[in-house]
Amino acid sequence: MLLIPCPFCGKREETEFHHGGEAHIERPKDPDALSDEAWAEYLFMRTNPKGVFLERWVHLAGCRRWFNMARNTATNEILGSYKIGEKPPKGAR
Amino acid sequence: MAQKNRLTEGGRIDRSKPVNFTFNGHPLQGYAGDTLASALLANGIRVVARSFKYHRPRGIMAAGVEEANALVQLETGDRTLANQQATRIELYEGLSATSINCWPGPNFDLMAINSWFHRLMPAGFYYKTFMWPVAGWKFYEHFIRRAAGLGISPREADPDQYDQMNVHCDVLIVGGGPAGLAAALAAGRSGARVILADEQAQLGGQLLNERCEINGKPALDWVTTAETELADYPDVTILRRTTTFGYYDHNFAGLLETRTAKLTDGGEHTRQRLWHVRAKRVVLATGALERPLIFSDNDRPGVMLANAARSYLTRYGVKVGSRVVVFTNNDDAYRTAIALFEGGVKIACIIDTRSAPDGELPTAALALGIELVDNSTVTGVTGGRGIKSIEVMSLNANADGVTGVPRMIDCDVVASSGGWNPVIHLHSHSGGKAKFDEARGLFIAGETLQASVCIGAANGEFQLDGCLKQGFQAGKKAASLAGLKKSSRRKLPVAETIDETPARILWALPTTKPIGERGKHFLDLQHDVTVADVQLAARDGYKTDEHTKRYTTLGMATDQGKTGNIPGMAVLAQALGVENPGDVGTTTFRPPYTPVTLGAFAGRNVGVLTDPVRMTPMHHWHELSGCTWEDVGQWKRPWYYPQTGETMQDAVNRECLAARNAVAILDASTLGKIDIQGPDAAEFLNRIYTNAWSKLAVGKCRYGLMLREDGMIFDDGVTTRIGENHFLMTTTTGNAATVLGWLEEWLQTEWPDLKVYCNSVTEAWATLSLCGPRARDLLTEFTDDIDLSAEAFPFMALREGTVGGIAARIFRISFTGESSFEVNVPASYGLALWTQLMNAGEKYGITPYGTETMHVLRAEKGYIIVGQETDGTVMPQDLGMDWILSKTKDFLGRRSFARNDSMRADRKQLVGLLPLDKQTVLEEGGQIVAENSTARPLPMIGHVTSSYFSANLERPFALALVTDGRSRMGEQVYIPMKDRNIPAEITSPVFFDPEGERLNG
């Protein structure tokens, strides 16, 4: 049972959130310029690391804001959360 | 012969309160304060159960959670509880318990025949046999299943209630023994919010079983004072009968509280409450469990843990036997000998695996005149249903064999102690490591991933004084780490420290023959796993702890190996020639610490509270009208409104005809509605939807399709431009929340530069959808400020005004293909307007219709339903909806059209299907084949997505997805059912009013 630090509301139970997968996957600016492989990379390919993972969450039952979080997927230790557009906390990169 | 083993005084039972109960039908009596186990022992009952596999007679071996043998079926009928440990059942008036897994009873059990074949049934024997004939397992399995399984499940629904509670605290302390109590006092004094939970009905832990002193007074006095002090702190919560069953990430713990002393019956209360505790700090003061010595035939009724024998005497005033042998490898068991001796029990002797133990406790025991047989072990036990005597021999130099002359000692109880195992279960649940203390042969808590600490016996501190000190220190530190700095200068309690000399750890004790050849050395008493089984596992190649566990089922019973696991792993280590059992390790500790009722996990989410039923403002009108409901997401929607005597088809026909010929009304309030505002709103819609939005005029509506990035259809709906920078989007009922989430996700994470705000207004509006040729006539009666004529108010337009005196928005949009008016009023006026429309509409034949009729009507028009015509693999082109794909802008999902599979010519396409016999309604989900054949396999070319009888067309019809369907118009295909292939013709998917004249009418 994760205790997730929403950058806006503070620490709340996991049940208030929804996980949004890997963070920092940008939608290509010009999809037509991409090969099928590159498009597939954007659509489907994920790092899925064992260790520190930069991921997206949305505080669905709270402030409805999306944010990013750095969490160790091997231990569930949370290194910190940060707003969209901000840089990951130190030690997470 | 009432309670022949009960002492006349002593113990924490109330002799003035006799309690009647029955065991296997025999009426017996105990006292308030007894457990079922102590009462059975008081009454001289020895055989309580039979073992799992060999059906050997078994007695009571412990006094607490570690009991592996004495399982009973408690009560009968709907309140029955299976596999209950007699040691944890507080005795109550009228209790009735029976032995499980034996017939006719524990003293004589027919299945004991199994033990004759025990040689054929070593660990894992079933993997090696039952393979012939090929279909044979089904036959064997039938009998194996009936023989296995312990107690019986209730056969009726549970009459009791369970609930849950979420709480936060600074410090959660698990265990109310001396260490936990001390921690609670220290934390409580610093003003912390404390939860102290103990699984027992009384606090005190091990002190309840001892006669020791704190501050020079009986230790229990200190317990009482501590409880009184704690009760005074408003922020200290003490939970008795509450087991912390699981310890999860980020200091979250699950606790199970049993709310009544009568285990089976919640009465007026909830029977059990499951607590969700989020703690800043956790202190684990869970104590230690004694482990037995593993010797030949150590499962006989009368072999028990040394501290259990002590507990029955001190806590319950029960003599466990008349001649007791204490068998030990450590000093602590001498306490049992002394206590029993002083309580008037004859001690036959103390057998110690060590030579000449000279610690304070052995010295004190010897001073009482108790005989010590040192450097020895029990090599055999005689007596099946109760010990008659034991055989004792000296250990050889390596302690791997015995020497000398066997000596027979008469006795009826062997109280054995192999040392203590700290309870590190919870620590491990949450990802903490275990580390092996080689010197003492036990596992203690290693590194933790949580903000937690193990203290007291759970931390390997076995001295009372040390436990108190660790407790105070841990409580204070936890409070301070949780942010409370207040400190107290009260004097700490002290207890006498009795030095104990080191134990001599021997795992499986030798007998006169190799292990397995004389008697059985049981490790897991509940699953009948022996030392020989573990050795066989190692020999068979199952060499890791986890393999041995699974091959032998060691530790997989309801007690989860609380007494057997550690010796078992040590035996495995020996069998593998590994010197240090720490290198073999322990198998994984998993929640729950002790079993937890399913009902408690479910809590109040049962019955009518299972899951919210979402209701529209008109819900209760529908209910009263006798409609049949369809579940759509959490909503209930009217499916159809049968009148007396009508079948579903009758009702749907009537509703369909009314919609096309008169006027019909649908509650469409469940549709998702999203208010979208901002200067970039149109641009936002351009990206989200496949078609273009910038040029939509204010006051106009447009249909839109949303795709996922993989190009597949995700949702659809009509969006209206309410103002230059203001749109109202509608979504399908089931997807309302998902679509809002989708919009927010793109806005917030990908396009934060777009100036757009989205707000859900689904619930703000009641939507009453009127359709049919008389709809306009009816509505005209209700409004004088909106011109409803087709010219003034065309299809796909919005008007605002009043309807029936209520501020309203009317949309001329249609899902039925009829001239329609979707009237939206503030939700709390929905019912009033609905009622008025029904009254006034009577003369036009107004008919309420449900989702089924809606589906028929839309299908007649070839309109799709997302989730029915689509399944996550369907692109707009497949549905013939290329017209809605903008060629001039990018939108989500567009790039995926250019992938190979998207451009395949033979994709499945939406078509209509007309069954040739004009009678048969095809099965939705029916598969379509090209060939009229009964061969299997038979290649499929598509499937029926929607299928109905149409009263308007006077025939059945269907929609389908068919490979290359659009080029198959007029072809005959077949829909195979169990008994026949139904022929049908492929047609256009639009069956009614293809020109759309009615829409505009």
Place this chain on the structure above:
Amino acid sequence: MSKYSIFSLARNALNFHKNWEQAWRSPDPKESYDAIIVGGGGHGLATAYYLAKEHGLSNIAVVEKGWLGGGNTGRNTTIIRSNYLWDESAAIYEKALQLYEGLSQDLNYNIMLSQRGVLNLAHNLHDVRELKRRVNAIALNGIDSEYLSPAQIKEIVPIINISPHIRYPVLGASIQRRGGVARHDAVAWGYARAADALGVDIIQQCEVTGILRDNGRVTGVETTRGIIRAPKVGLVTAGHSSVLANMAGIRLPITSYPLQAMVTEPVKPIINTVVMSNAVHCYVSQSDKGELVLGAGIDGYNSYTQRGSLHVVEEQLAAVCLLFPIFSRLRIMRKWGGIVDTCPDASPIISKTPVDGLYINGGWGTGGFKATPGSGWTFAHTIARDAPHRLNAPYNLDRFTSGALIDEHGAAAVAH
């Protein structure tokens, strides 16, 4: 390999079972092999077995970081069935089921296949439609499959609540009578023993930490027990698929989630079949030992911790209590988690990779136990011939580029 039978059991009994041979050896890794299979779960062991048995490739090693079968093979709810929607899925799962049907004899190890039938419940009209679609498709593929009314369900599962008034009423079910359960550990052990007998080296406690490549070709693996060379390497590491692929510089369309399961205390037989409900994320069967084996839906976030969150279990058990009100007083004895590797289309990958000689088998998510023999059989073919078998050709990595996904989501919100 000495044969297992009632006779050998009797013979050994005379001797206190002291003379059994080890089920498999524990050799040290050799310097090189013809092929290395990374991952000693059911799929990896089956791959090794069929490589040796069907393709004569016996100089191979199975390299396992922990203990055999300690991954998902050892923690799944053991449901076996082949009633999948799409032709491609039906074909491979049916192949697996057919291999299962003779597996105890083939391996000479009783895997206790119990074909007691698997029911999938429908709770709303949408479910009913989807279920019928599936039932029809499966039957046309020549696989046994029937649709049951609530009354028929009640006959098979008398303890289920079919009241139309409960929150998730039981409106119907599909049944595959040939479906059922098997003893999961035995599948791993049986394959291990049989593969070992054919000469396969099974190396436990040996973690692969790197994948050696030269010029776009695989040359071996780096392990905690040293470098082992081989011209062919098959990755079969389930939950850890991405971790291994990343070692070879490959990103996969896979996400790893915790999936929880649990057992109750044992009771006398009370349910004789397997009941699954995808809509409410729960499934139930009773083991031969008497426990109810219950599975939940996946947890909502990536994790490698093999433990999940409590609320997931609570929701699942509330649904169980609704469908089986008599279970409310039974107690959960143990619960655990596994790590499942899920693909976007809920179908697996059995494929060559961009690195020559490197093959991958993964993405089975919540439902690969039932596929174990078929997965190993086709993967062995793929490795031996450096080309997929007809049955696994659709499961290549390219499908994510071409878009030819095999979307089993309908079936497999939870596809056990």
Place this chain on the structure above:
Amino acid sequence: MVKSFLRQSPLAHLHLEARPLMAEALPAAGISISECAHTTQIAVRGQSSDPAFAQAVTTALGIALPTDACTASGAPERVHMLWMGPDEWLVVGPAKTDDRIGDKLEQALNKLHCAVVDVSESRTVVQICGANARSVLDKGCSIDLHPTVFSPGRVVNTVLARSHITLHQTAIDAKSGFPSYDIYVHRSFAEYLWSWLEDASREYGLQMNP
């Protein structure tokens, strides 16, 4: 213009007003709950970092924009404002005020990038107070409601049982120390939530206010 007698709250059909007032019968009632129907509720979206926005809101309503997370401004019995998110607020007006709040806001915010949406109909408000109010909420809500952490003026969007709610602690009784809360629940969930509250309150003794 609007015939207000036609208006029905989502709990109206339960006829709560007609239920016996159990105060006397149950002097020890630990919980009292009631519906506060038909409050005005306006969702306001905008940039709190934009001083013009905050100023305009204050001008329109006479109360400050609560910019601290999870707080409210204004007095609960008058127009007040709840923080819903970093760019989202809920303006609440008592049931009987005229509906001009929305207009005032729209006028004041006219020129700015913002959104003002009348959502009065979306939710109803259930008020709960009494000695055991906190325990009842604890049965279904994971927020820490201890007085040292959660006090009058605190607002959270969260989950209660199986529905999303907004929880606003409106007061704490000076004498008894008992808290009062407003629970905002979407109208389609209202009946479910009410049943849940009744069920959770049962052990403490429940009193219903008209």
